[in-house]
Structures are given as C-alpha cells and as structure tokens.
Amino acid sequence: MKKLINGTDDVVAEALQGMEQAHPELKINHELKVIVRGDAPVQGKVGVISGGGSGHEPMHGGFVGRGMLDAACPGEVFTSPTPDQMLEATKAVDGGAGVLHIVKNYTGDVLNFEMAAELAQADGIDVASVVIDDDVAVQDSSFTAGRRGVGATVLAEKICGAAAEAGKDLATVTELCERVNAQGRSMGMALTSCTVPAAGKPTFELGDDEMEIGIGIHGEPGRERRPVTTAAEVAKQLVDPILADLPYERGEKALVFVNSMGGTPLIELYILYNEVVKLLAEHGIEIARNLVGPYITSLEMQGASVTLLKLDDEMTGYWDAAVETPALRWGA
Amino acid sequence: MKKLINGTDDVVAEALQGMEQAHPELKINHELKVIVRGDAPVQGKVGVISGGGSGHEPMHGGFVGRGMLDAACPGEVFTSPTPDQMLEATKAVDGGAGVLHIVKNYTGDVLNFEMAAELAQADGIDVASVVIDDDVAVQDSSFTAGRRGVGATVLAEKICGAAAEAGKDLATVTELCERVNAQGRSMGMALTSCTVPAAGKPTFELGDDEMEIGIGIHGEPGRERRPVTTAAEVAKQLVDPILADLPYERGEKALVFVNSMGGTPLIELYILYNEVVKLLAEHGIEIARNLVGPYITSLEMQGASVTLLKLDDEMTGYWDAAVETPALRWGA
Numbered sequence: 001m002k003k004l005i006n007g008t009d010d011v012v013a014e015a016l017q018g019m020e021q022a023h024p025e026l027k028i029n030h031e032l033k034v035i036v037r038g039d040a041p042v043q044g045k046v047g048v049i050s051g052g053g054s055g056h057e058p059m060h061g062g063f064v065g066r067g068m069l070d071a072a073c074p075g076e077v078f079t080s081p082t083p084d085q086m087l088e089a090t091k092a093v094d095g096g097a098g099v100l101h102i103v104k105n106y107t108g109d110v111l112n113f114e115m116a117a118e119l120a121q122a123d124g125i126d127v128a129s130v131v132i133d134d135d136v137a138v139q140d141s142s143f144t145a146g147r148r149g150v151g152a153t154v155l156a157e158k159i160c161g162a163a164a165e166a167g168k169d170l171a172t173v174t175e176l177c178e179r180v181n182a183q184g185r186s187m188g189m190a191l192t193s194c195t196v197p198a199a200g201k202p203t204f205e206l207g208d209d210e211m212e213i214g215i216g217i218h219g220e221p222g223r224e225r226r227p228v229t230t231a232a233e234v235a236k237q238l239v240d241p242i243l244a245d246l247p248y249e250r251g252e253k254a255l256v257f258v259n260s261m262g263g264t265p266l267i268e269l270y271i272l273y274n275e276v277v278k279l280l281a282e283h284g285i286e287i288a289r290n291l292v293g294p295y296i297t298s299l300e301m302q303g304a305s306v307t308l309l310k311l312d313d314e315m316t317g318y319w320d321a322a323v324e325t326p327a328l329r330w331g332a
Numbered sequence: 333m334k335k336l337i338n339g340t341d342d343v344v345a346e347a348l349q350g351m352e353q354a355h356p357e358l359k360i361n362h363e364l365k366v367i368v369r370g371d372a373p374v375q376g377k378v379g380v381i382s383g384g385g386s387g388h389e390p391m392h393g394g395f396v397g398r399g400m401l402d403a404a405c406p407g408e409v410f411t412s413p414t415p416d417q418m419l420e421a422t423k424a425v426d427g428g429a430g431v432l433h434i435v436k437n438y439t440g441d442v443l444n445f446e447m448a449a450e451l452a453q454a455d456g457i458d459v460a461s462v463v464i465d466d467d468v469a470v471q472d473s474s475f476t477a478g479r480r481g482v483g484a485t486v487l488a489e490k491i492c493g494a495a496a497e498a499g500k501d502l503a504t505v506t507e508l509c510e511r512v513n514a515q516g517r518s519m520g521m522a523l524t525s526c527t528v529p530a531a532g533k534p535t536f537e538l539g540d541d542e543m544e545i546g547i548g549i550h551g552e553p554g555r556e557r558r559p560v561t562t563a564a565e566v567a568k569q570l571v572d573p574i575l576a577d578l579p580y581e582r583g584e585k586a587l588v589f590v591n592s593m594g595g596t597p598l599i600e601l602y603i604l605y606n607e608v609v610k611l612l613a614e615h616g617i618e619i620a621r622n623l624v625g626p627y628i629t630s631l632e633m634q635g636a637s638v639t640l641l642k643l644d645d646e647m648t649g650y651w652d653a654a655v656e657t658p659a660l661r662w663g664a
Contacts, residue, residue: 002523002543004600004636006562006607011599014563018602021609022624057598077599191334211334230338231346263595265632266389267343267409268336270350275338277353292354294626300597302632304336329661 001200003300008197012054012076019061023326026064032088033081035061036071040093046164046173047071047093050102050157051086052109053078055196056217059154059296062327068161069325070099077196077299078218080108086116090125098126098170102156102177104149105133128170130177132156134184134307136245137214137222148216151257151307152184154295155319158328162318176318180309185242188305189222189234190215190261194298213237217261217298231268235275238306243283248310250284255319257290257307262297264304269293272304280308289319295327333532335632340529344386344408351393355658358396364420365413367393368403372425378496378505379403379425382434382489383418384441385410387528388549391486391628394659400493401657402431409528409631410550412440418448422457430458430502434488434509436481437465460502462509464488466516466639468577469546469554480548483589483639484516486627487651490660494650508650512641517574520637521554521566522547522593526630545569549593549630563600567607570638575615580642582616587651589622589639594629596636601625604636612640621651627659 005011012033019035020028027036041047050060051073060072070093073085090099099120103113110131117127133144134152141148160177168176190212193202203219206212211234214222226237248254258273260266273292280287288311296305309315322331337343344365351367352360359368373379382392383405392404402425405417422431431452435445442463449459465476466484473480492509500508522544525534535551538544543566546554558569580586590605592598605624612619620643628637641647654663 002540002560002634004523004563004566004596004604006564006603011603014606015599015602018604018606018609018624021619022602022605022622054599055597057602062598191336208334228334231336232338234336262597263632263634264336265387265594265629266394266626267347267386267631270347270354270389271338271343272336272350273354274346274350277350287353290354292350294598297597299599300595300634302334302595 034089036092041095043095045095046097047099049089051081055299058327065325067165067323083112083115087119090120094125101129103131105131106143128174134186142220151186156180159318162321183310185246186307187238189213190303192302194301231271232275239279248285253286253288253311255289255309258292259305260294261301261303263300263302366421368424373427375427377427378429379431381421383413387631390659397657399497399655415444415447419451422452426457433461435463437463438475460506466518474552483518488512491650494653515642517578518639519570521545522635524634526633563603564607571611580617585618585620585643587621587641590624591637592626593633593635595632595634
C-alpha cells in the first residue's frame, strides 16, 4: 500500500490536524472529530450539518463555512460517524432556529443520525433530517437499503447552506433539501479500485481492460463490468440511466456536476464533461450551471460520476449565492 | 491504459472544448490552443501569460482570470507549446502596457517563449520574461539545463497577476516575479508513475515498495529511489533540501504550498501538510499563508510536492488580493 500517511489508525485524526493548520478559520474538535464553522453558532440562523465516512474529501469537511455547512463530522475511512459526533455537531451549530441534518443514504449514517436527532431533540433542539439517495445505479447495495447518496449531497449542501444563510426557516430549508434530492440523479464509474488504509489492499479487483459502471463511492459493486471504452461512450453509460430515471422536457434547465473519484485528473474530467454537454444538447436540456472537479471522492480511485440536478429559479439563486469554504469559494 | 479519453491525439483539444463549456467566461482559441481571459486585452494593464505542456491541470489554463493570468497556452501533454501559440497569447492580452511571460525552465518552453517574445517585440509589444527554476531536486534534468520550474510557478502567477491587476508597470511586475522565483523553492516525490496518453504505458516503473524523491512533473528522475516511508519522513525528505538551499532565520515568514501530483487524495495531503507544519515550527519559521491541493499535477501520478516561498509584505498583499479563475477564487 502506497500512501502518504503515518499509522493507518491515525489517518483521520492527522488529516484533521492538517486541516486545522491549513484553515484556521474553522474550529475543530479533535476529541469528537467535528469540524465547525468559526463563527458558529450563528444566532437565529438554521444550522446545516452533514457527515459520513472519511475518504471522500473535500466532502464534507471542506464544505464547512459561510454559505454552506455549519459543521461536519467525519467518521473513520468509509465508516459512519457516531451519534456522539453528530450530536456534538448539532449542539455546536444550534443558533436557536433548528438544525438540518443532511444524511447520505447508508445504513450506518441513517441510523446514527436518527439517534443523534433524538438526543438533540431531547435537549430541546429542533432537528430535521433529509436523506439523500440520488444514485440511480442500484436499488440496494452492500451498505444501503434503497439507493445510495452521492453527488447530489454536494449540491444539497451548497443550496441549503445558502438558504440558511439567507435566513430561511427550518421548514423551508428542509423542503428545499428534499426538492434537491427529488430532482437530483447521479451515476458513477470506476477505472481502478481504491485501498482503505486499514485494509491495506484494494477494495476490489478490476482487470486491465475493465471498468465498473454504477460503482459506489466506497467501491460497492455497480451494475456491471464492461470493457474500458471511450469518454464519449462512458458519458452515455452514465447519462442515459440518469435521464431514464428522471426525464427532462426540452428546454428544462440542469446543473451538471462532473466529479472525479479522486485519481482521475482534471484534464480527463473536462473531456468527459464535453461529452456530457453533447448528450444533453441532443435532449434539448439547457445546462444552466456546472461544477467540474473532485468534490465527492473515493480515496485515490480513478473514475468519475455525473450528477444532474433539474434546476428551478430558487435553487439557481442559492447555487449562485456567496460561499466561503475550503473547497468551494465564490461571490463577495 | 485506463483513461477517460477518446483518441489519444484529441486529449488536449477536447479538454479545451470541455473547459470552454464549463467556463464560458474564458475565450478559447481552439485553432491555436490559447485560453484567454474574457475581457482581454485590458487597456493599460500589463498582460501576464504562461504556458507549457498539458497534463499539469489546473496549471496553467485554470489560472486564467481576473487577478491572475491573462492567457495560457497549453502544449500537447508534457510537450512545449509552440511560439505561434505564445505569440497569439501575447497579442491577445496586450493592452499597451507590455506583457510578462512566466516561463517554467524546460528547454523547449524557454526557447519557444524566447522566439515568441522576439516576434511580439517586432510587432511593437513590450515583452519581459522570467524563467522559474525553483526545484531544488536536481541541477540539470532530462528536459532542462539548470533547475526545473515547478510549484513556485503557481505562486508567481498569482502574485504577479495581482500586481498587474493593481496597475503596476511591466518593470515592477517583472521584478516581483524574479523575486518570487528567487525566494521560492520546491521539492517533489512520487509514489507511482503516470501514463502519457500518446505513449500508452507508464513513464517509468517503481517497485511496490519504492518511491522516487525529487521527481519532476513529467516523471523525470529525481535524486534517488527510496523505500516507501511515513508521511513524517517524506515531509522531512522534501523540506530539508529546501531549507538547505534557502535557509530561513527564525521568525521569517513563509507561504507553504503542499501540492498533489494528481493521484494523491486530499486526505493524504492534509496529513503531509501537518508534518510540514511541525518541521517548520522546529525551524522557527512562521507559516503566514498556505495552499493545499492539486494545482500543478502530473496526470494521475500519486505523490506530492512542497513549495516554500519566503514572504515579504508586498508578496503577501498580492497573494491575498482577489482572484477569480476556475481553480483559484477568493476575495471580492
């Protein structure tokens, strides 16, 4: 196993130390492993938090800051965080207007967030939860009952974070998050596996000429293994199932998110994005916004995913709103 | 070879098409392969351009925009751009105040930028050039007479771009660029090779337990191959040669740039950054600014580099100034 780490047990703890050094504007609770926006809790503002296993950086910790998440709790690599962490994050961002939990649909995440929400509510904090399940690849999976939560999570965190920043109440931010999930669809693929540090060997094996279509962000099996093919064909194999699952009328607007699984470099992502653009043009879909880069990764896995979000004006406005986090920054 | 591409001959052209789709604020000349800031030429402003082989994305095209580069010319993968491209970029950004060429020290880049500068000057454009050669690993290299230009290039582009945006004249921006180069030092390492699309096989071979210390961004040989070791030891093997080459007095300030070669994920970069912070603390060096991420890459190569820039107040101010490019964005 070739990785820039020290002990395999220290990966998350030490990455958090590095993150604290690199981003002194964040507050990091090292004991419970919670990353909190520096000025939290913001009085009167809905808190928005997320969390999940590590190994998907910059998600979620890199999205903590003004206009996006108020806190994130990273579990060990590919392992759900504990209810303790989630409760601490909830308390740390509670400004009296309630807290939204954005939860990716993996069994451990869902159960632990449910427990944390109950504990927080017992402490008098108003908590709402939205489970993101945008991955069209498979109905159930090794870590999931129902669809997995993947790329739409990033979009939900940005859009709901902006709505909370704008002063919207918990019910409004929650409804918006449900809408992003309802209108977001994703599909991913892998050219190579990744290696979880504690395991020390690749999560799965792929032949030299094979790729896995419909891969999960933890290397969970997808739909099938196929021969490696062109970017144009890969784009089609990702976009077609998305549009089959949530059809678009001609002229409808989409946010298109082309994401690297970690090891696929930007030059290839732009080639893939170009192919996605051509396919969507054939369907008459207007690409109103885009995001291209490594935002929800799977350690060093080579591969990519495509997320389409059917946009309305409200979502577009919140997407454009200012954001100031380690991984996404724009606006004044 | 597993890559998200179509034909190996079309990699750069198609990536530029994708980039144009993703970033409509940029103007892209597809015939000559030049990426230009949308509002160029800015009258009365010094133009700042760079260029070099592709495969190092986001460098340089991802740094085109307000407060950084006015244009970039990408060559084929790991291949110098032509004088034609550089001349076109120079003309496209000439606002009457002259143009600075920021050139990484590789033989082809240097020769072609020299020729482009002569041609531009014959057309009445005032051109200055600064050659970046910050890599302390080796004195000469397969592509270089003298030291290679690596991470300091990113910092020079940001700092000089900000100075040009602030209205400084060509002599001032040029002197600043020379100063960044004089005060910047880098060293890199690789855990794995990368594969140039046109070659179809890895540039070099590394054993399962080997890493290469002092690697170049095209896979050029470094100082030596050593057994894979901890992030702490890797940090020391990168930082010690940098400080031996340009010593710091206690209390001096540095910008610390920890860069992924492409395939190394962010979670590992933060671990490495944390180790670099500890080492610099032992030397009494104050980390005034930092940058952690994949900014000057080598396709999908796993590995990292460290760049230290000895900061003065002027550089710090230009570093902090607003920037609005695909890959670096901050400020108003």
